[in-house]
Amino acid sequence: MVNFYPAGEVQCNCTETNMAMAGGDYKLTNKLERGSILVYHCPEGYYPYPHLARVCQPNGRWNPSPKRFSPQRCRLVECPDPNVMENGNVIPPQEKYFVGNETTYDCYSGYTLRGSTTRQCLPNGKWSGSTPICSRDSGDNCPDPGIPAGASRTGNIFGIDDTVKYTCNGNLFLVGSSERVCQENGQWTGKEPACYYKHTYDTSLEVSEAFGSAIKDSLTTLESVDDTQEGRKIRISKNGTLNIYIAVDISASIEEKHFKNARDAVLKLITKVRNKQICFNFIILLHSVTDIYVFAIGTVIFDDDLHPLTVGKDGKHYFRMRDIENLQDTFDEIIGKSSLSICIILIHAFLRPLSHQHDKQCLGSLVTPRFILTAAHCFKFGDTPEHVTVELDDGDVKTFMLHPKYNISAKVDQGVKEFYDFDVALIQLEEDVKISAEARPICIPCTQETSNALKLVGDSTCKQQEEHLLKDQIERLNFLTRKRETVGLKDVHAKLGDNRDECIKHALTAKGITTKDERVAVTDNFLCTGGLSPQRDHIACTGDSGGAVFKNYELRTIQVALVSWGSKEMCIGGGVVESDRLSRDFHINLFKVIPFLKSILGNDLNEYAPLTFLEN
Template structure:
């Protein structure tokens, strides 16, 4: 039932919002501005809506459909039948969690990548993209075609380009265009085609993002026996500036905000344990912007790291008052079209999709630990 007039605020109802095979949570009960978040078991995802927002007139957006009830659907993986010069078996119309595929190349072609792959609960295929190639004398190897994608460009000489698009309702994460370099390497990173229900695992994010961290920070053994801690040498520009932005708008639950704040504190403490002193800018934003830490204070030596952590711990969500950009998009319904453009020009491998906020802290734990940073002797 909707409000009799636009001037009156009404609560939403729980009519037709239940989900078969799963459950849901409400950020503000049935009040205006409440976000309804559907949950399913691993290997399943909410369909047709991932979330719903309670509007001021008492209606849900998107509106529940009587003839298309909300349910948990089995996760689907992108179509692997895009491999060139080979066969995929079994040839199915759709591939779901647990489905296994095998790959064979035509005569005269050699298989690179995985000969068998399994559709995983996060909507990705296990292993690596199978590629059937032969020695053509080209400067670069055949870059292949990831599941669910189409490739334009079949010449692999120096300065040749290949371009990728995703089929159907899939969207591309990674490099849309790659160029063959003189050293025989392709620019950028291999793209992947994601569904809205596709997510990266903390280990995947740690391996990718951690690689960039290790490219900037190099662990060295100290020659001074009195220093037990590990030292980090900033090996590029000599300065490390870290900007962190966190969404704390109405739809973000207090518990999720606190987990995000704790993850940031974890990252700062782990970097500090390597005796490096980056400059931080930390901003929480909703309809207003709350600057917890100003990077200029670091440049002017007006702030200490302990004070940064203290201010972060004190910050409450109820408050009323061409650099490399890494986006950690986390949640049930991610606005990829708005977030992905923020990483344009960064090589295409700086956008990560994660399903749970708690996985961010796990990711930082995996990225910066004694086992993940390479040690070098001075």
């Protein structure tokens, strides 16, 4: 096919002749049209050789062009030569090292080994562990900075202001600092360099550990006064602002779908950062700091052009990544999986059954590292802490407190055999639960933590929080259920405002209720869910009692109620079961029991860290 353009230039499409590759395949970014990139792919542990990609030229030829005597194939990944180490031995000595090869290191007499004693060549073209260095105490101000695999170094004196310079051997290129200076504090400027092949890339975990430390340390409390960790920190001056600028290449060579993928990954990072729970200890700086990080993604990377764009003295600023999915995984590692925010949680992590001598099982939510919130009816008269088992870090129970107004027999004479108003209790553990991916506290109403999660500024109030979380006539909520070893998510809709009366009237069909006034059994302290309208809700089962009824607000999960009782027993022992026309569930609205929660969780004792409850 030949296209004619006004300027008289002849444009030809490329062909797929001789483009096949032994052991792998390829993809075209824009079919066979001019500017299309043919990208080769190999299984893990291999890389395309002799070329990673080819570009279709206007004359219909590929650049670089295929060679008859050098066919395209998948080649075993090679790692840089580690035999550059001084004053020691690399075992085994080889001309080349490929993926899976292991090396061990020892030093000559009088020298001490720092770094890894054993390393393995990884599928991404890098060595595991850290650079082995054989050094001796020579009285130098700075330690021997070593020589990374594949590199050469000039400079062997390590006193104050002495300089070492690095270059990479062969067809390797340098990432990191090519020049480092010994400082008075005994530290080298810059970042330890590394030598990369064109097929070398950084994994998501490596990038999150290097770049993520800057983001995490910017969005969390800065407490340490003698930082020794290597991760780059961005400190915010008092009344200052952290500005994060993100640039994405939108040149004509970037396909629309690749741009959209990059945009989506960036938006994901922005959203997660924006929703981060932020508390700062301010450190006043008298100078501004600018850091520019470059994420080079894909097969054709112009390292010589991109690497100079990085700015920042400390920490790694240039990253090579295989594809956009690696970048998305990196942002998940940096922000989404961080346990530093108490409001971004794994839903199944905060509910654990409580078992009693009466073989009664309930659920509860971890609301602080020391306290579990559950239902009062989970306890029977005569229960003691020894009778309560919490399946969470094998935590021992110190005590439990029921709401002082809870009285299950309070309205027997009014036709309500079991009255569940104020059906709320707190369990205090002997020790704090270790916060992890498996156990994190959930936000509860009327606390400063929840105001931060909702992005309420100034002196926010409980009412403002309630207006954000329970603002609609039909409010979608969730709670969990446990069936054997699995955890299920239940979808329900709280009927509020004008819809509440029709919902709560079904309480009159419950066993043990003979009153004609549903409000006797269902006070204003309850939320009502269940039924078929506007959507068919799930129904609570026995065993779900005490569990958190929560709302997902953007990227936050906030508990607004707890499962109390229902009008109809439709399932036993948990499970995801749908409601029918008459079944309804009633949940204690946490906004109605704040005084009780505050009296315990907000009690500023030395015994445990309190929550910060709002004044209004």
